Amino acid sequence: MSESVKKRSSKAGLPPGTIVHIGEQRTAEVKITVVDYDETHFQEKELRVVEECFPYKETPTVTWINVEGIHDIEVLEKIGSYFGLHPLVMEDISNTDQRPKIEDYGNYIYVVLKMLYYNRKNSHDRVVPEQISLILGKNFVLSFQEGIKGDVFDSVRERIRNDKGRIRKMGPDYLAYTLIDAVVDSYFLILERLGERIEELEEILVTNPATESLRDIHILKRDMIVLRRSIWPLREVVGSLERGESALIKEVTTIYLRDVYDHAIQVIDSIETYRDTLSGMLDIYLSSTSNRLNEVVKVLTIISTIFIPLTFIVGVYGMNFRYMPELSHPLGYPMVWIFMIGILAGMILYFKKKKWI
Amino acid sequence: MSESVKKRSSKAGLPPGTIVHIGEQRTAEVKITVVDYDETHFQEKELRVVEECFPYKETPTVTWINVEGIHDIEVLEKIGSYFGLHPLVMEDISNTDQRPKIEDYGNYIYVVLKMLYYNRKNSHDRVVPEQISLILGKNFVLSFQEGIKGDVFDSVRERIRNDKGRIRKMGPDYLAYTLIDAVVDSYFLILERLGERIEELEEILVTNPATESLRDIHILKRDMIVLRRSIWPLREVVGSLERGESALIKEVTTIYLRDVYDHAIQVIDSIETYRDTLSGMLDIYLSSTSNRLNEVVKVLTIISTIFIPLTFIVGVYGMNFRYMPELSHPLGYPMVWIFMIGILAGMILYFKKKKWI
Amino acid sequence: MSESVKKRSSKAGLPPGTIVHIGEQRTAEVKITVVDYDETHFQEKELRVVEECFPYKETPTVTWINVEGIHDIEVLEKIGSYFGLHPLVMEDISNTDQRPKIEDYGNYIYVVLKMLYYNRKNSHDRVVPEQISLILGKNFVLSFQEGIKGDVFDSVRERIRNDKGRIRKMGPDYLAYTLIDAVVDSYFLILERLGERIEELEEILVTNPATESLRDIHILKRDMIVLRRSIWPLREVVGSLERGESALIKEVTTIYLRDVYDHAIQVIDSIETYRDTLSGMLDIYLSSTSNRLNEVVKVLTIISTIFIPLTFIVGVYGMNFRYMPELSHPLGYPMVWIFMIGILAGMILYFKKKKWI
Amino acid sequence: MSESVKKRSSKAGLPPGTIVHIGEQRTAEVKITVVDYDETHFQEKELRVVEECFPYKETPTVTWINVEGIHDIEVLEKIGSYFGLHPLVMEDISNTDQRPKIEDYGNYIYVVLKMLYYNRKNSHDRVVPEQISLILGKNFVLSFQEGIKGDVFDSVRERIRNDKGRIRKMGPDYLAYTLIDAVVDSYFLILERLGERIEELEEILVTNPATESLRDIHILKRDMIVLRRSIWPLREVVGSLERGESALIKEVTTIYLRDVYDHAIQVIDSIETYRDTLSGMLDIYLSSTSNRLNEVVKVLTIISTIFIPLTFIVGVYGMNFRYMPELSHPLGYPMVWIFMIGILAGMILYFKKKKWI
């Protein structure tokens, strides 16, 4: 979190609509791909210059322009001005610390989503959010991201290419739905991995709780916070799309959006369950710590309670008084042993009764 | 949870409406039974092929088709296309990780419920949810499930067969209500059993708290989470049916649905009470742990406080100084004993005053 | 709680509207009393057979029929069918595990309330809820209960009999209000007693906290849960009556219902305050436990820290080395005592500085 | 709390509208003062008999009648019947356990407020609420209270008398606003004092936490509960007045009421902040308790760990075996000392490394 806050603060004082890239730059170059299709026609190509995509805006076919690498301000500005996007939208696309949100500008809808993936940080796998921006226009969809490893959009591209399902028969709103659905589906992969880590940790807690367990619980808890922040507002985004207030969303697509909405609720449900589980694990950890203390103190008490009185007794007969009748008694030594063994037996019975041993 | 998440994630990337069975396969074969009735007429039969049920769709009588075994994609597809169900509905029927929900598709209503039963897992009885899907059409009800042990729908079948109550005089909406009511009624059985386990555990906590008690509390707590997730959304489902927004639900049935709604609230109330009780039990457990520590440390302190000073005294007279007048005094030894017994008595009085013994 | 759940579960599978008594049977026989009155006229009698009350239905005077003993299904069925009550209402009257609720059936309103009283259980006084059902019709009020010890309705009967207040001038809605008011007023008696027990317990916690205190706190906490469950929904019941949506409630009565509503809020407020107080008491209990541990360990540490070093010193001079110059020194023994007393004084100063003694 | 509950319960069974004084009687006699004014005219007098105030009802000037001593039922009844107040209103005025509330009876508005002041109870200063009732009519304001020490209404009286501010130019609604404002302003005095006590306690917690600190935290916490209960509903009361739904509140006054509303929110905000602070202080207290335990145990461990092994060594050479070569060695004694000092040094280094000393 603090990373985006840090970068964000560097923007303070600039006029609104100033496009400044906030986030990590991952790809050296900007990669722009265009997919253009209708029921009968399909074309896919990678552009060398951004201007190549402009003619697609006016065609009646569905056009999907995917921009990887949002750090290149110049490219963003060209696209923004050609497609008539509001400067604030362009600003938000390049600031990767937006919450998921939806904004309806009349002739286009702007949607911000969060893609989640795992990243190694300080020798721990942490969940890291990645911003994806979608622009749904009359017959085009623009998508912006900073190059994700293992692109979730590949399966969508594949489906268009091979005319699988109904995607080629539907409009750009269905394409936007498909992209959102791909992102939401990918959350289940993250949840699966988190679920596995929680189960592993639970196993460890029961068999051999250690100080690192506490740290691991807290790392998982913070991952949960990242997830919640990324996914909770999504519910509202999809719900708002589903209600179909925009003319850009056709009636037939809203049923599909309701399906995505259900999935989002399911993901949120799972996160809440995991959070509850982690809280329970914290209880178990703390209670096992105090059980270990109990056990240690019990050992100390048993040993002390047995041997301190015995040590006193042998101390008594180590005294150097001239007149101690027991000392010269021929059975004195064996009697003391018998006495001490009696005390020992009594102690053991006492501890047995108390269920300490 | 993580099981369904795991399976769910394997679906990522497929086009929507692709029917993939997610869940456990329990029955080898699909079993389809048809019950067809009106006030005067009754017919019940088990089908060998799915096509046999198609003619019933058009009859004016109420038809109830129950499908056990939702892993057979082909059967589901045939039914779905014949009864004109949306592909997303068919997808949801076979994915058993849906939340309880209701979807109104105009000429039919799709309802997802959760049946709950007990299952042995890692030597513990755990609450496991089982998905039941209902389709309420103009004159038919379809129900889908993956074969539950001890079918809750048997009593409904019995009632139709023997013309008990008003079920034969009413339409398919009343049948749908009866099926939902049967599911909700079965929750009381689960609650009864959970209540018994909680009472047992409470008994143990008071008499003999052990480390497993904590584990048992947490298993019950997680069962509560499963219950809540299964039943909480149900309230909204039944509430939505009761409000009677669909033409498929007749006025007269809404009173009965209000009754189910009340039962659902009652179940939720009981769950909340159990959750509060479990939290209280956790407090008692933790506090009994710290009380045991107190007791152990008290024993240690009493023994040490009595014998450490006495050991010091006998140590004094074990010193080998040449000139120690007490040693050669004829009453030295008895005097030391009297002195030590005096200290002992003082200590005991002190502990009595402190209410330690 | 689990008792009602247990009985409830035995009903699973029966058709709706089947009247089954769920709850404890307390009275051997059913007792039906009729009070019939208007401004000038008053009649009160106890019926031998249920049919005797039927003629009162049609008279223009206000009729109040009170049924004690809801375990007699036959009687309930006769009343239900004569007064035209819905089968689900009759079912709810005999199931004593309903939540407080209100249902408007057009020509009558059905209200469920919870009477609370104290009952001895496992040598503890526990709060037990008792269900009271009211039916408010055009010119009659029916009330159903399973015979409460110390009937709260006696004062109402008295008021009608003696024409106290305005009750004889008002209609059946005012009578229903009076009955609800009597129930709500009785809650203050329960709260008073709970308040006293909380104060007693608080006193004990400060002077002499024991393990039973924790148990008592938890018993009170569970009583609070029972109270909340019984009273919380009441607020909505009375609020719904007050809003005067039904023609059966006259304008003039709503002001009185608002008064009951205020009382219900006051009761809920007190319950919340008690809950907060009990949470605070739990904190005090746990902290006093850990303070006692601190004290015990402090005693152990003081004794050990003083005598263990001294025991070491006397041990040194108990060694049997042939060449130990101190042993043969004439002042050796007194010097050791002086040295040890010096150490003792130093220790005491140290503990004083640490504020341990 | 329990005090008002106790008295309240004594009212159970009486018909509604029966005026019974519930609360503490503080003044021996009832004191009624009338202030009558408009822009040009001002009259103030103390009445001997209640009937003297009746003529003021009809005058066009603004009349403020303040009644101190609400335990005199007869006086209340006379005022109630002359000013046409509903019996339930009169009942609520004399029951001092009402929550702050507002009731609009058409030709007058009834407002209940809570005045807060400090009272010594069990050697602790506790916040005690005092009920103030206001009746706002067409050209009069009635205020009822049980005689507060240091009347907050004095400043209002002063302002009318000296024609300060706009009060003489405005109507009775502005007067009612001024009285409410005086009450809300007085909350800041209570908050100030609570704030000081919290700061003092915080100081003590850091320098020298004691068992009483815990008790003090809990007393403050319960004061906070009293404050919340008194002030939280006020927000709604003022909000409802501000919305100006009644014809008795003029447009121009609503701006002033919005100001009071803001103040009420501010007070609630401060209470919430104090509550958070107190929770934090509880954490610090509990953690300091456990830190002290840590310190005590550390001292015990250091002393024991150093001297128990040394005591063992000297014990070895206290043994009386005939053949122990070390004993007769001329350097035996000094060698043992050197060995023991070596062990001591090692221990100290170990503890230093562990940062225990």
Next chain:
Amino acid sequence: MSESVKKRSSKAGLPPGTIVHIGEQRTAEVKITVVDYDETHFQEKELRVVEECFPYKETPTVTWINVEGIHDIEVLEKIGSYFGLHPLVMEDISNTDQRPKIEDYGNYIYVVLKMLYYNRKNSHDRVVPEQISLILGKNFVLSFQEGIKGDVFDSVRERIRNDKGRIRKMGPDYLAYTLIDAVVDSYFLILERLGERIEELEEILVTNPATESLRDIHILKRDMIVLRRSIWPLREVVGSLERGESALIKEVTTIYLRDVYDHAIQVIDSIETYRDTLSGMLDIYLSSTSNRLNEVVKVLTIISTIFIPLTFIVGVYGMNFRYMPELSHPLGYPMVWIFMIGILAGMILYFKKKKWI
């Protein structure tokens, strides 16, 4: 908090609309600057007397009057009466303990914001809020503050001066937006610094937790409370502006306000995340305390358990009985050593098995 409460309480009893400065006076003199501009024209000057700003009110150009130093009542009164501001607004401007709020007076809108900065207090850096009041009129914006170090409005002034962005082309509503935006942007700087301190503290907690860590956590927690109180209501303020209910806010500006709204939500999100993190850190701190106790007790137990039995053994052979056969046995001494080493080895194995060493 308590500081503003304290000052606030000194105002009790004064008539509403009395302007009293509540807050810290920081600047000796009042500094009034005027910026007057439209698309072609720009004028900036510092005023010597407040009356100089009056002519700007009527010009068609946008006028921004910034007043630093709100302790000068006279100046405020002059501005208030000339610009026709309500006395309550003037009162609120000089009371610096307002919550962020918005009030629409028809021909002008009054907005209260909180500027946050760091201040050294008791050797800790604490977040301190500073009140900023904005008045948006038909063609002017007034801003009031008590002189902030490092003015956040400088960048806005710069932008107007140099005609950067669209500010010169837009009206006073856009200017008001820009000022609010500048304040919200500055929150990110505070968040950045808090984030850094939290990370530092987290580092310390893991490596070397100390008692001060707890204190630092609580100081940060209280800073969070200050932030929440300052920023949470802001959301509603901006949301209310954005909804564009006032004619003073033009359609085109609402899109920019939505952007500020998003930023406010982002800040609130970050605060919630930080709060969660701090709670987690408290858990880690408390658990590390109890882990340290465990470790200390373990050392004590190991040393005691090894040496107490050995000391008993050497005590046995220190007894002075006349008939002890072992003492005169030539191998007695070495046998005892072998026996004791055996015990030692057994103990070490036992502790190894228990994973204590």
